[in-house]
Amino acid sequence: MHKIETKEINLHYGNFHALKGINLVAKENTVTALIGPSGCGKSTYLRLFNRMNDLIDNVEISGQVLVDGEDIYGRKVQVDDLRKKVGMVFQKPNPFPKSIYENVAYGLRVNGINDKKFIEERVVSSLEQAALWEEVKDKLNKSAFELSGGQQQRLCIARALAVQPSVLLMDEPASALDPLSTSKIEELIHTLKKDYTIIIVTHNMQQAGRVSDYTAFFYMGTLVEFNETKIIFTNPKNIQTQNYITGRFG
Protein backbone atom coordinates (compact mmCIF):
# COMPACT_ATOMS: atom_id res chain seq x y z
CA MET A 1 0.00 0.00 0.00
CA HIS A 2 1.17 3.51 -0.76
CA LYS A 3 1.38 6.01 2.01
CA ILE A 4 -0.22 8.66 -0.18
CA GLU A 5 -2.12 8.42 -3.39
CA THR A 6 -4.27 10.73 -5.51
CA LYS A 7 -6.63 9.40 -8.13
CA GLU A 8 -7.96 11.58 -10.95
CA ILE A 9 -7.93 14.74 -8.87
CA ASN A 10 -9.60 17.75 -10.44
CA LEU A 11 -9.81 21.02 -8.61
CA HIS A 12 -11.67 24.18 -9.62
CA TYR A 13 -11.35 27.61 -8.10
CA GLY A 14 -14.71 28.88 -9.29
CA ASN A 15 -14.40 28.60 -13.06
CA PHE A 16 -10.66 28.17 -13.02
CA HIS A 17 -9.49 24.60 -13.55
CA ALA A 18 -6.42 24.51 -11.31
CA LEU A 19 -5.67 20.77 -11.13
CA LYS A 20 -6.41 18.53 -14.06
CA GLY A 21 -6.70 14.81 -13.39
CA ILE A 22 -3.69 14.26 -11.18
CA ASN A 23 -2.61 10.68 -10.40
CA LEU A 24 0.36 10.28 -8.13
CA VAL A 25 1.62 7.92 -5.43
CA ALA A 26 4.21 8.25 -2.69
CA LYS A 27 5.78 5.45 -0.72
CA GLU A 28 6.33 5.60 3.00
CA ASN A 29 9.55 7.29 4.18
CA THR A 30 10.31 8.91 0.88
CA VAL A 31 10.69 12.53 -0.12
CA THR A 32 8.70 13.66 -3.14
CA ALA A 33 9.50 17.03 -4.69
CA LEU A 34 6.85 19.00 -6.56
CA ILE A 35 8.40 21.30 -9.14
CA GLY A 36 7.06 23.49 -11.91
CA PRO A 37 6.65 27.12 -12.94
CA SER A 38 4.80 29.58 -10.77
CA GLY A 39 1.04 29.17 -10.81
CA CYS A 40 1.11 25.61 -12.09
CA GLY A 41 -0.76 24.29 -9.05
CA LYS A 42 1.93 22.89 -6.75
CA SER A 43 0.65 24.57 -3.61
CA THR A 44 -2.92 23.75 -4.50
CA TYR A 45 -1.98 20.13 -4.92
CA LEU A 46 0.00 20.03 -1.68
CA ARG A 47 -2.87 21.56 0.27
CA LEU A 48 -5.14 18.74 -0.80
CA PHE A 49 -3.48 16.39 1.66
CA ASN A 50 -4.43 18.28 4.79
CA ARG A 51 -7.60 19.74 3.30
CA MET A 52 -6.38 23.32 3.60
CA ASN A 53 -8.20 24.10 0.37
CA ASP A 54 -11.42 23.61 2.31
CA LEU A 55 -10.84 27.03 3.84
CA ILE A 56 -11.23 28.75 0.49
CA ASP A 57 -14.68 29.60 -0.84
CA ASN A 58 -15.79 28.26 -4.18
CA VAL A 59 -13.40 25.35 -4.35
CA GLU A 60 -14.64 22.19 -5.98
CA ILE A 61 -12.72 18.96 -5.80
CA SER A 62 -13.36 15.65 -7.52
CA GLY A 63 -11.34 12.43 -7.45
CA GLN A 64 -9.75 10.70 -4.49
CA VAL A 65 -6.97 11.54 -2.08
CA LEU A 66 -5.85 8.52 -0.07
CA VAL A 67 -3.66 8.61 3.01
CA ASP A 68 -2.88 5.17 4.40
CA GLY A 69 -5.47 3.87 1.99
CA GLU A 70 -8.28 5.98 3.40
CA ASP A 71 -10.10 8.61 1.34
CA ILE A 72 -9.52 11.75 3.37
CA TYR A 73 -12.42 13.53 1.72
CA GLY A 74 -14.71 10.73 2.87
CA ARG A 75 -17.64 11.48 5.07
CA LYS A 76 -16.31 9.80 8.20
CA VAL A 77 -13.06 11.72 8.22
CA GLN A 78 -12.48 14.27 10.99
CA VAL A 79 -10.44 17.09 9.51
CA ASP A 80 -8.78 17.79 12.89
CA ASP A 81 -7.55 14.21 13.10
CA LEU A 82 -6.34 14.26 9.53
CA ARG A 83 -4.35 17.42 10.21
CA LYS A 84 -2.67 15.80 13.17
CA LYS A 85 -1.57 13.00 10.91
CA VAL A 86 -0.53 15.28 8.06
CA GLY A 87 1.60 18.18 9.27
CA MET A 88 2.47 21.24 7.26
CA VAL A 89 5.34 23.70 7.05
CA PHE A 90 4.69 26.91 5.18
CA GLN A 91 6.76 29.00 2.83
CA LYS A 92 7.28 31.91 5.17
CA PRO A 93 8.17 31.05 8.75
CA ASN A 94 4.96 31.74 10.66
CA PRO A 95 5.54 31.11 14.36
CA PHE A 96 2.73 32.07 16.70
CA PRO A 97 3.03 35.19 18.83
CA LYS A 98 3.99 33.02 21.79
CA SER A 99 7.10 31.77 23.49
CA ILE A 100 9.31 29.22 21.78
CA TYR A 101 8.10 26.56 24.19
CA GLU A 102 4.43 27.36 23.68
CA ASN A 103 4.82 27.32 19.92
CA VAL A 104 5.91 23.72 20.01
CA ALA A 105 3.41 22.80 22.70
CA TYR A 106 0.53 24.33 20.79
CA GLY A 107 -0.46 21.28 18.79
CA LEU A 108 -0.58 19.18 21.94
CA ARG A 109 -2.56 21.73 23.88
CA VAL A 110 -5.24 22.15 21.25
CA ASN A 111 -5.59 18.40 21.25
CA GLY A 112 -6.48 18.50 24.91
CA ILE A 113 -3.20 17.24 26.32
CA ASN A 114 -2.45 18.86 29.67
CA ASP A 115 0.10 16.51 31.19
CA LYS A 116 2.96 18.88 31.88
CA LYS A 117 5.69 16.30 31.87
CA PHE A 118 4.47 14.73 28.66
CA ILE A 119 4.31 18.09 26.94
CA GLU A 120 7.78 19.01 28.12
CA GLU A 121 9.28 15.78 26.84
CA ARG A 122 7.57 16.21 23.52
CA VAL A 123 8.71 19.83 23.19
CA VAL A 124 12.30 18.84 23.84
CA SER A 125 12.27 15.86 21.48
CA SER A 126 10.60 17.86 18.72
CA LEU A 127 13.13 20.66 19.04
CA GLU A 128 15.89 18.06 18.93
CA GLN A 129 14.44 16.47 15.82
CA ALA A 130 14.24 19.87 14.19
CA ALA A 131 17.91 20.46 15.07
CA LEU A 132 17.03 23.55 17.05
CA TRP A 133 17.36 22.37 20.63
CA GLU A 134 20.96 23.44 21.15
CA GLU A 135 20.22 26.96 19.93
CA VAL A 136 17.12 27.60 22.00
CA LYS A 137 17.40 25.46 25.11
CA ASP A 138 18.33 28.50 27.23
CA LYS A 139 15.56 30.74 25.99
CA LEU A 140 12.49 28.58 25.73
CA ASN A 141 10.36 31.27 27.33
CA LYS A 142 11.49 33.99 24.96
CA SER A 143 9.17 35.11 22.17
CA ALA A 144 9.49 33.08 19.00
CA PHE A 145 9.86 36.33 17.07
CA GLU A 146 13.28 36.82 18.63
CA LEU A 147 14.68 33.96 16.55
CA SER A 148 16.28 34.39 13.14
CA GLY A 149 14.28 33.49 10.04
CA GLY A 150 16.02 30.15 9.67
CA GLN A 151 15.54 29.33 13.33
CA GLN A 152 11.89 30.32 13.07
CA GLN A 153 11.42 27.93 10.17
CA ARG A 154 13.00 25.07 12.13
CA LEU A 155 10.73 26.04 15.02
CA CYS A 156 7.77 25.69 12.67
CA ILE A 157 9.05 22.25 11.72
CA ALA A 158 9.40 21.32 15.38
CA ARG A 159 5.88 22.60 15.94
CA ALA A 160 4.58 20.37 13.19
CA LEU A 161 6.53 17.37 14.51
CA ALA A 162 5.24 17.74 18.05
CA VAL A 163 1.91 16.07 17.27
CA GLN A 164 3.81 13.21 15.63
CA PRO A 165 2.36 13.28 12.15
CA SER A 166 3.36 10.61 9.67
CA VAL A 167 3.26 12.86 6.63
CA LEU A 168 4.98 16.24 6.39
CA LEU A 169 3.95 18.76 3.74
CA MET A 170 6.44 21.51 3.02
CA ASP A 171 5.62 24.42 0.74
CA GLU A 172 8.92 25.99 -0.32
CA PRO A 173 10.17 25.77 3.26
CA ALA A 174 13.54 27.33 2.49
CA SER A 175 12.68 29.95 -0.11
CA ALA A 176 12.68 32.76 2.42
CA LEU A 177 15.96 31.73 4.01
CA ASP A 178 19.66 32.39 3.55
CA PRO A 179 21.93 29.65 2.09
CA LEU A 180 23.21 28.47 5.46
CA SER A 181 19.73 28.11 6.92
CA THR A 182 18.64 26.46 3.71
CA SER A 183 21.28 23.80 3.93
CA LYS A 184 20.31 23.18 7.54
CA ILE A 185 16.72 22.61 6.49
CA GLU A 186 17.85 20.29 3.72
CA GLU A 187 19.94 18.24 6.15
CA LEU A 188 16.94 18.12 8.40
CA ILE A 189 14.73 16.77 5.64
CA HIS A 190 17.30 14.05 5.13
CA THR A 191 17.16 12.91 8.72
CA LEU A 192 13.40 13.27 9.01
CA LYS A 193 12.90 10.96 6.08
CA LYS A 194 13.36 7.85 8.17
CA ASP A 195 10.30 8.68 10.26
CA TYR A 196 8.12 10.67 7.90
CA THR A 197 6.77 10.71 4.41
CA ILE A 198 7.61 14.13 3.03
CA ILE A 199 6.19 16.09 0.14
CA ILE A 200 8.05 19.27 -0.63
CA VAL A 201 7.34 22.06 -3.08
CA THR A 202 10.43 23.80 -4.33
CA HIS A 203 11.51 26.20 -7.02
CA ASN A 204 15.11 25.30 -6.53
CA MET A 205 16.17 22.52 -8.90
CA GLN A 206 19.38 21.77 -7.02
CA GLN A 207 17.38 21.48 -3.86
CA ALA A 208 14.93 19.08 -5.44
CA GLY A 209 17.89 17.06 -6.68
CA ARG A 210 19.54 17.02 -3.28
CA VAL A 211 16.64 16.20 -1.00
CA SER A 212 14.11 14.16 -2.93
CA ASP A 213 13.73 10.55 -3.98
CA TYR A 214 10.92 11.26 -6.42
CA THR A 215 10.07 14.34 -8.40
CA ALA A 216 6.80 15.44 -9.95
CA PHE A 217 6.83 18.11 -12.62
CA PHE A 218 3.62 20.16 -12.86
CA TYR A 219 2.69 22.41 -15.71
CA MET A 220 -0.52 24.46 -15.94
CA GLY A 221 -2.48 22.20 -13.66
CA THR A 222 -1.35 18.91 -15.15
CA LEU A 223 1.19 16.43 -13.86
CA VAL A 224 3.55 16.26 -16.81
CA GLU A 225 6.06 13.78 -15.51
CA PHE A 226 6.61 11.82 -12.33
CA ASN A 227 9.57 9.57 -11.65
CA GLU A 228 12.59 8.91 -9.53
CA THR A 229 14.47 12.15 -9.03
CA LYS A 230 17.66 10.91 -10.64
CA ILE A 231 15.77 9.90 -13.77
CA ILE A 232 13.90 13.21 -13.98
CA PHE A 233 17.14 15.11 -13.67
CA THR A 234 19.26 12.96 -15.93
CA ASN A 235 16.89 11.46 -18.41
CA PRO A 236 13.47 13.14 -18.52
CA LYS A 237 11.06 11.66 -21.01
CA ASN A 238 9.11 14.82 -21.64
CA ILE A 239 10.57 17.76 -23.52
CA GLN A 240 8.80 20.27 -21.26
CA THR A 241 10.36 18.66 -18.22
CA GLN A 242 13.73 18.82 -19.83
CA ASN A 243 13.31 22.48 -20.73
CA TYR A 244 12.21 23.32 -17.23
CA ILE A 245 14.98 21.56 -15.33
CA THR A 246 17.63 22.88 -17.63
CA GLY A 247 16.29 26.35 -16.96
CA ARG A 248 15.05 27.10 -20.44
CA PHE A 249 11.71 28.34 -19.11
CA GLY A 250 9.84 28.83 -15.86
Add this chain to the structure above:
Amino acid sequence: MRISALVTSITIIMIVFFLFREGVGIFKSPSVEKGYVIAVNKSNAVETLNSTQLKNIYDQEITNWKTLGGKSQEITVFRVEDITNYYSEEELGANMEYLPAKISEVLAKTPGMIAFFPSTYLVKNFKGKVLPLKNISVANFLGGTEWFPTAQPSAQFGAWPLILGTLYVSLIAILLALPLGLATAVYLAEIADKRTRNFLKPVIELLAGIPSVVYGFFGLVVIVPILKNTFHLDSGQSGLAGGILLAIMALPTIITVSEDALHNTPNAMREASLAMGASKWQTICRIVVPYSSSGITAAAILGIGRAMGETMAVLMVTGNAAVVPHSIFEPLRTIPATIAAELGEAPQGGLHYQALFTLGCILFIMTVSANLMAGYISKKKRLA
Protein backbone atom coordinates in the same frame (compact mmCIF):
# COMPACT_ATOMS: atom_id res chain seq x y z
CA MET B 1 6.01 63.77 8.75
CA ARG B 2 8.74 64.35 11.30
CA ILE B 3 7.73 68.00 11.70
CA SER B 4 4.10 67.17 12.26
CA ALA B 5 5.08 64.55 14.81
CA LEU B 6 7.23 67.14 16.54
CA VAL B 7 4.45 69.74 16.54
CA THR B 8 1.99 67.22 17.92
CA SER B 9 4.35 66.16 20.68
CA ILE B 10 5.09 69.76 21.65
CA THR B 11 1.40 70.61 21.69
CA ILE B 12 0.64 67.67 23.94
CA ILE B 13 3.48 68.52 26.30
CA MET B 14 2.31 72.15 26.44
CA ILE B 15 -1.26 71.12 27.22
CA VAL B 16 -0.12 68.85 30.01
CA PHE B 17 2.26 71.49 31.33
CA PHE B 18 -0.38 74.24 31.49
CA LEU B 19 -3.03 71.95 32.87
CA PHE B 20 -0.78 70.93 35.72
CA ARG B 21 0.51 74.45 36.33
CA GLU B 22 -3.06 75.65 36.79
CA GLY B 23 -4.10 72.56 38.66
CA VAL B 24 -1.31 72.56 41.21
CA GLY B 25 -1.98 76.21 42.11
CA ILE B 26 -4.83 75.28 44.37
CA PHE B 27 -2.51 73.62 46.84
CA LYS B 28 -0.76 76.94 47.39
CA SER B 29 -3.83 78.72 48.66
CA PRO B 30 -6.16 78.32 51.62
CA SER B 31 -9.74 77.29 51.12
CA VAL B 32 -11.08 80.71 52.04
CA GLU B 33 -11.62 82.92 49.03
CA LYS B 34 -9.06 85.72 48.64
CA GLY B 35 -10.20 88.97 50.21
CA TYR B 36 -11.77 87.38 53.25
CA VAL B 37 -10.36 86.71 56.69
CA ILE B 38 -11.11 84.43 59.59
CA ALA B 39 -10.48 85.93 62.99
CA VAL B 40 -10.89 84.87 66.61
CA ASN B 41 -10.58 86.42 70.04
CA LYS B 42 -7.03 87.15 71.14
CA SER B 43 -7.32 84.81 74.09
CA ASN B 44 -8.05 81.85 71.81
CA ALA B 45 -5.34 79.20 71.86
CA VAL B 46 -6.18 77.76 68.46
CA GLU B 47 -3.49 78.73 65.98
CA THR B 48 -4.86 77.61 62.64
CA LEU B 49 -7.82 75.87 61.03
CA ASN B 50 -8.27 73.84 57.90
CA SER B 51 -11.20 73.90 55.55
CA THR B 52 -13.05 70.93 57.02
CA GLN B 53 -12.77 72.35 60.53
CA LEU B 54 -14.03 75.71 59.32
CA LYS B 55 -16.96 74.11 57.61
CA ASN B 56 -17.86 72.08 60.65
CA ILE B 57 -17.70 75.15 62.83
CA TYR B 58 -20.01 77.11 60.57
CA ASP B 59 -22.35 74.13 60.18
CA GLN B 60 -22.35 74.00 64.00
CA GLU B 61 -21.14 70.46 64.01
CA ILE B 62 -18.19 71.55 66.12
CA THR B 63 -19.49 73.72 68.92
CA ASN B 64 -16.63 73.80 71.38
CA TRP B 65 -13.05 75.00 70.98
CA LYS B 66 -11.88 72.00 72.95
CA THR B 67 -12.45 69.78 69.96
CA LEU B 68 -9.98 71.89 68.03
CA GLY B 69 -7.30 71.89 70.69
CA GLY B 70 -8.35 75.10 72.46
CA LYS B 71 -9.79 75.56 75.90
CA SER B 72 -13.23 74.35 76.71
CA GLN B 73 -15.44 77.14 75.48
CA GLU B 74 -18.57 77.44 73.39
CA ILE B 75 -18.00 78.62 69.87
CA THR B 76 -19.94 81.65 68.75
CA VAL B 77 -20.19 81.87 65.01
CA PHE B 78 -20.13 85.31 63.46
CA ARG B 79 -20.84 86.46 59.92
CA VAL B 80 -20.94 90.10 58.86
CA GLU B 81 -24.73 90.15 58.71
CA ASP B 82 -24.85 88.98 62.34
CA ILE B 83 -23.54 92.39 63.40
CA THR B 84 -27.09 93.66 63.77
CA ASN B 85 -27.60 91.19 66.59
CA TYR B 86 -24.96 93.05 68.54
CA TYR B 87 -25.35 96.68 67.55
CA SER B 88 -28.20 98.94 66.55
CA GLU B 89 -28.29 100.62 63.18
CA GLU B 90 -27.41 103.99 64.70
CA GLU B 91 -24.29 102.56 66.27
CA LEU B 92 -23.14 101.30 62.91
CA GLY B 93 -23.66 104.64 61.25
CA ALA B 94 -25.89 105.61 58.36
CA ASN B 95 -23.58 104.16 55.76
CA MET B 96 -22.24 101.38 57.93
CA GLU B 97 -19.09 103.42 58.26
CA TYR B 98 -18.44 102.09 61.80
CA LEU B 99 -18.90 98.47 60.82
CA PRO B 100 -15.20 97.53 60.72
CA ALA B 101 -14.57 99.01 64.14
CA LYS B 102 -17.59 97.25 65.55
CA ILE B 103 -16.49 93.90 64.19
CA SER B 104 -13.20 94.38 65.94
CA GLU B 105 -15.02 95.35 69.10
CA VAL B 106 -17.46 92.45 69.22
CA LEU B 107 -14.66 90.02 68.61
CA ALA B 108 -12.66 91.44 71.48
CA LYS B 109 -15.70 91.25 73.72
CA THR B 110 -16.66 87.64 72.99
CA PRO B 111 -13.95 85.11 73.90
CA GLY B 112 -15.48 82.16 72.04
CA MET B 113 -16.24 83.99 68.82
CA ILE B 114 -15.02 83.19 65.36
CA ALA B 115 -15.63 85.77 62.66
CA PHE B 116 -15.65 85.60 58.90
CA PHE B 117 -15.62 88.89 57.01
CA PRO B 118 -14.05 90.69 54.04
CA SER B 119 -10.51 91.82 54.65
CA THR B 120 -11.49 95.38 53.71
CA TYR B 121 -13.23 95.53 57.09
CA LEU B 122 -9.97 94.80 58.85
CA VAL B 123 -9.20 97.96 60.85
CA LYS B 124 -5.67 99.10 61.62
CA ASN B 125 -5.64 98.42 65.32
CA PHE B 126 -7.66 95.19 65.02
CA LYS B 127 -8.41 93.80 68.44
CA GLY B 128 -8.95 90.19 67.41
CA LYS B 129 -6.51 87.60 66.14
CA VAL B 130 -6.50 86.90 62.42
CA LEU B 131 -6.02 83.18 61.99
CA PRO B 132 -3.46 82.10 59.42
CA LEU B 133 -5.25 79.56 57.30
CA LYS B 134 -3.85 76.23 56.26
CA ASN B 135 -3.38 75.66 52.58
CA ILE B 136 -5.59 73.08 50.95
CA SER B 137 -3.71 69.82 51.23
CA VAL B 138 -3.43 67.18 48.57
CA ALA B 139 -4.78 64.59 50.98
CA ASN B 140 -7.79 66.73 51.78
CA PHE B 141 -8.50 67.38 48.13
CA LEU B 142 -8.25 63.74 47.13
CA GLY B 143 -9.74 62.22 50.24
CA GLY B 144 -12.34 64.80 51.21
CA THR B 145 -15.86 63.50 50.87
CA GLU B 146 -17.58 66.79 50.29
CA TRP B 147 -17.61 68.75 47.10
CA PHE B 148 -19.18 72.11 47.82
CA PRO B 149 -17.02 74.68 46.05
CA THR B 150 -19.27 77.66 46.77
CA ALA B 151 -19.62 77.03 50.49
CA GLN B 152 -19.02 80.01 52.81
CA PRO B 153 -16.80 80.73 54.55
CA SER B 154 -14.70 77.85 53.41
CA ALA B 155 -15.17 76.11 50.08
CA GLN B 156 -15.14 72.33 50.32
CA PHE B 157 -13.00 70.66 47.71
CA GLY B 158 -13.31 66.98 48.46
CA ALA B 159 -12.84 65.24 45.13
CA TRP B 160 -13.29 61.72 46.47
CA PRO B 161 -16.98 61.36 45.51
CA LEU B 162 -16.16 62.59 42.01
CA ILE B 163 -13.16 60.29 41.66
CA LEU B 164 -15.23 57.39 42.88
CA GLY B 165 -18.10 58.38 40.59
CA THR B 166 -15.77 58.44 37.61
CA LEU B 167 -14.26 55.09 38.54
CA TYR B 168 -17.67 53.47 39.06
CA VAL B 169 -19.09 54.64 35.79
CA SER B 170 -15.96 53.86 33.78
CA LEU B 171 -15.53 50.46 35.35
CA ILE B 172 -19.11 49.45 34.67
CA ALA B 173 -18.81 50.78 31.15
CA ILE B 174 -15.60 48.96 30.35
CA LEU B 175 -16.69 45.71 31.99
CA LEU B 176 -19.78 45.72 29.83
CA ALA B 177 -18.33 47.11 26.64
CA LEU B 178 -15.07 45.20 26.38
CA PRO B 179 -16.40 41.61 26.33
CA LEU B 180 -19.41 42.58 24.27
CA GLY B 181 -17.35 44.61 21.83
CA LEU B 182 -14.72 41.92 21.51
CA ALA B 183 -17.35 39.26 20.92
CA THR B 184 -18.95 41.36 18.21
CA ALA B 185 -15.57 42.07 16.64
CA VAL B 186 -14.71 38.37 16.62
CA TYR B 187 -18.06 37.61 15.04
CA LEU B 188 -17.57 40.23 12.35
CA ALA B 189 -13.95 39.41 11.60
CA GLU B 190 -13.91 35.64 11.87
CA ILE B 191 -17.39 34.20 11.61
CA ALA B 192 -19.75 36.45 9.68
CA ASP B 193 -19.75 36.03 5.92
CA LYS B 194 -18.53 38.84 3.71
CA ARG B 195 -22.00 40.25 3.01
CA THR B 196 -22.96 40.52 6.68
CA ARG B 197 -19.63 42.10 7.50
CA ASN B 198 -19.80 44.61 4.68
CA PHE B 199 -23.23 45.63 5.86
CA LEU B 200 -22.65 45.75 9.62
CA LYS B 201 -19.24 47.38 9.71
CA PRO B 202 -20.29 50.74 8.18
CA VAL B 203 -23.43 50.78 10.31
CA ILE B 204 -21.38 50.38 13.48
CA GLU B 205 -18.89 52.99 12.32
CA LEU B 206 -21.81 55.34 11.80
CA LEU B 207 -22.89 54.84 15.41
CA ALA B 208 -19.54 56.17 16.60
CA GLY B 209 -20.34 59.51 15.03
CA ILE B 210 -23.60 60.21 16.86
CA PRO B 211 -23.26 63.25 19.16
CA SER B 212 -23.18 62.39 22.82
CA VAL B 213 -26.22 64.51 23.74
CA VAL B 214 -28.28 62.27 21.52
CA TYR B 215 -27.00 59.28 23.45
CA GLY B 216 -27.82 61.21 26.60
CA PHE B 217 -31.43 61.63 25.56
CA PHE B 218 -31.59 57.98 24.67
CA GLY B 219 -30.28 57.14 28.12
CA LEU B 220 -32.76 59.44 29.76
CA VAL B 221 -35.85 58.12 28.00
CA VAL B 222 -34.87 54.47 27.69
CA ILE B 223 -32.21 53.27 30.13
CA VAL B 224 -33.21 55.34 33.15
CA PRO B 225 -36.90 54.24 33.17
CA ILE B 226 -35.94 50.62 32.56
CA LEU B 227 -33.53 50.64 35.49
CA LYS B 228 -36.07 52.40 37.66
CA ASN B 229 -38.68 49.75 37.00
CA THR B 230 -36.51 46.65 37.10
CA PHE B 231 -34.71 47.51 40.32
CA HIS B 232 -37.54 49.52 41.91
CA LEU B 233 -35.40 52.58 42.43
CA ASP B 234 -36.56 56.00 43.49
CA SER B 235 -34.90 57.33 40.41
CA GLY B 236 -33.24 55.39 37.65
CA GLN B 237 -30.57 58.06 37.42
CA SER B 238 -27.57 56.23 38.79
CA GLY B 239 -24.03 55.13 38.27
CA LEU B 240 -25.37 52.03 36.58
CA ALA B 241 -27.33 54.09 34.05
CA GLY B 242 -24.20 56.10 33.29
CA GLY B 243 -22.13 52.94 32.96
CA ILE B 244 -24.57 51.27 30.61
CA LEU B 245 -24.90 54.37 28.50
CA LEU B 246 -21.15 54.80 28.28
CA ALA B 247 -20.76 51.15 27.37
CA ILE B 248 -23.15 51.69 24.48
CA MET B 249 -21.24 54.77 23.44
CA ALA B 250 -17.86 53.07 23.66
CA LEU B 251 -18.99 49.95 21.79
CA PRO B 252 -18.70 51.25 18.22
CA THR B 253 -15.12 52.37 18.80
CA ILE B 254 -14.15 49.18 20.56
CA ILE B 255 -15.76 47.04 17.89
CA THR B 256 -14.29 48.92 14.95
CA VAL B 257 -10.77 49.13 16.27
CA SER B 258 -10.54 45.55 17.50
CA GLU B 259 -12.27 44.21 14.40
CA ASP B 260 -9.63 45.91 12.29
CA ALA B 261 -6.92 44.32 14.39
CA LEU B 262 -8.49 40.86 14.18
CA HIS B 263 -9.10 41.22 10.47
CA ASN B 264 -5.49 42.20 9.89
CA THR B 265 -4.14 39.05 11.49
CA PRO B 266 -2.17 37.36 8.72
CA ASN B 267 -3.87 34.35 7.25
CA ALA B 268 -0.62 32.48 7.75
CA MET B 269 -1.36 32.51 11.50
CA ARG B 270 -4.80 31.02 11.07
CA GLU B 271 -3.55 28.45 8.57
CA ALA B 272 -0.67 27.43 10.79
CA SER B 273 -3.06 26.85 13.66
CA LEU B 274 -5.66 25.01 11.63
CA ALA B 275 -2.95 22.89 10.04
CA MET B 276 -2.04 21.71 13.54
CA GLY B 277 -5.49 20.29 13.95
CA ALA B 278 -6.83 23.19 15.99
CA SER B 279 -10.51 23.98 15.64
CA LYS B 280 -11.77 27.31 14.41
CA TRP B 281 -12.58 28.44 17.95
CA GLN B 282 -9.22 27.35 19.29
CA THR B 283 -7.60 29.28 16.49
CA ILE B 284 -9.61 32.40 17.28
CA CYS B 285 -9.06 32.27 21.03
CA ARG B 286 -5.46 31.12 21.13
CA ILE B 287 -3.97 32.67 18.03
CA VAL B 288 -6.02 35.40 16.39
CA VAL B 289 -7.02 37.26 19.55
CA PRO B 290 -3.52 37.15 21.11
CA TYR B 291 -2.01 38.17 17.78
CA SER B 292 -4.30 41.21 17.67
CA SER B 293 -3.74 42.02 21.31
CA SER B 294 -2.08 45.36 20.65
CA GLY B 295 -4.99 46.45 18.48
CA ILE B 296 -7.45 45.19 21.05
CA THR B 297 -5.53 47.07 23.75
CA ALA B 298 -5.80 50.20 21.64
CA ALA B 299 -9.52 49.57 21.39
CA ALA B 300 -9.78 49.16 25.14
CA ILE B 301 -7.76 52.31 25.74
CA LEU B 302 -9.91 54.34 23.39
CA GLY B 303 -12.97 52.87 25.06
CA ILE B 304 -11.71 53.69 28.55
CA GLY B 305 -10.74 57.14 27.36
CA ARG B 306 -14.19 57.74 26.03
CA ALA B 307 -15.79 56.40 29.19
CA MET B 308 -13.65 58.45 31.55
CA GLY B 309 -13.78 61.63 29.54
CA GLU B 310 -17.39 61.63 28.42
CA THR B 311 -19.31 64.59 29.77
CA MET B 312 -22.76 65.43 28.53
CA ALA B 313 -24.42 62.06 28.29
CA VAL B 314 -23.22 61.02 31.72
CA LEU B 315 -24.30 64.29 33.24
CA MET B 316 -27.77 63.62 31.89
CA VAL B 317 -28.30 60.16 33.32
CA THR B 318 -26.27 59.87 36.52
CA GLY B 319 -28.42 62.15 38.65
CA ASN B 320 -25.60 64.63 39.11
CA ALA B 321 -25.15 64.21 42.86
CA ALA B 322 -21.70 64.92 44.23
CA VAL B 323 -21.92 62.46 47.08
CA VAL B 324 -19.96 59.32 47.79
CA PRO B 325 -21.92 56.57 46.04
CA HIS B 326 -22.54 53.48 48.16
CA SER B 327 -23.85 51.34 45.34
CA ILE B 328 -24.13 51.45 41.59
CA PHE B 329 -27.84 52.20 41.93
CA GLU B 330 -27.25 55.57 43.54
CA PRO B 331 -26.92 58.87 41.74
CA LEU B 332 -23.39 60.11 41.42
CA ARG B 333 -21.32 62.57 39.51
CA THR B 334 -18.18 62.18 37.47
CA ILE B 335 -15.20 64.49 37.13
CA PRO B 336 -15.85 65.59 33.55
CA ALA B 337 -19.50 66.21 34.33
CA THR B 338 -18.47 68.36 37.27
CA ILE B 339 -16.07 70.39 35.20
CA ALA B 340 -18.63 70.91 32.46
CA ALA B 341 -21.38 71.85 34.84
CA GLU B 342 -19.39 74.20 37.05
CA LEU B 343 -16.83 75.88 34.84
CA GLY B 344 -19.38 78.41 33.60
CA GLU B 345 -20.23 79.64 37.05
CA ALA B 346 -16.74 79.61 38.51
CA PRO B 347 -15.13 83.07 38.39
CA GLN B 348 -12.00 82.90 36.31
CA GLY B 349 -8.82 82.70 38.34
CA GLY B 350 -10.77 82.06 41.54
CA LEU B 351 -10.42 79.16 43.88
CA HIS B 352 -13.29 77.23 42.35
CA TYR B 353 -11.88 77.73 38.87
CA GLN B 354 -8.51 76.39 39.98
CA ALA B 355 -10.15 73.46 41.70
CA LEU B 356 -11.78 72.45 38.44
CA PHE B 357 -8.37 72.48 36.78
CA THR B 358 -7.07 70.27 39.53
CA LEU B 359 -9.95 67.90 38.81
CA GLY B 360 -8.81 67.95 35.20
CA CYS B 361 -5.33 66.91 36.32
CA ILE B 362 -6.76 64.08 38.40
CA LEU B 363 -8.80 62.88 35.44
CA PHE B 364 -5.72 63.05 33.28
CA ILE B 365 -3.72 60.98 35.76
CA MET B 366 -6.55 58.46 36.05
CA THR B 367 -6.81 58.05 32.29
CA VAL B 368 -3.07 57.71 31.85
CA SER B 369 -2.84 55.09 34.59
CA ALA B 370 -5.76 53.18 33.11
CA ASN B 371 -3.99 53.17 29.77
CA LEU B 372 -0.70 52.06 31.28
CA MET B 373 -2.52 49.29 33.08
CA ALA B 374 -4.25 48.14 29.92
CA GLY B 375 -0.92 48.12 28.12
CA TYR B 376 0.73 46.19 30.92
CA ILE B 377 -2.01 43.57 31.08
CA SER B 378 -1.95 42.95 27.36
CA LYS B 379 1.83 42.68 27.37
CA LYS B 380 1.68 40.07 30.12
CA LYS B 381 -0.96 38.13 28.25
CA ARG B 382 0.87 38.13 24.96
CA LEU B 383 3.65 35.83 26.04
CA ALA B 384 1.45 33.49 28.03
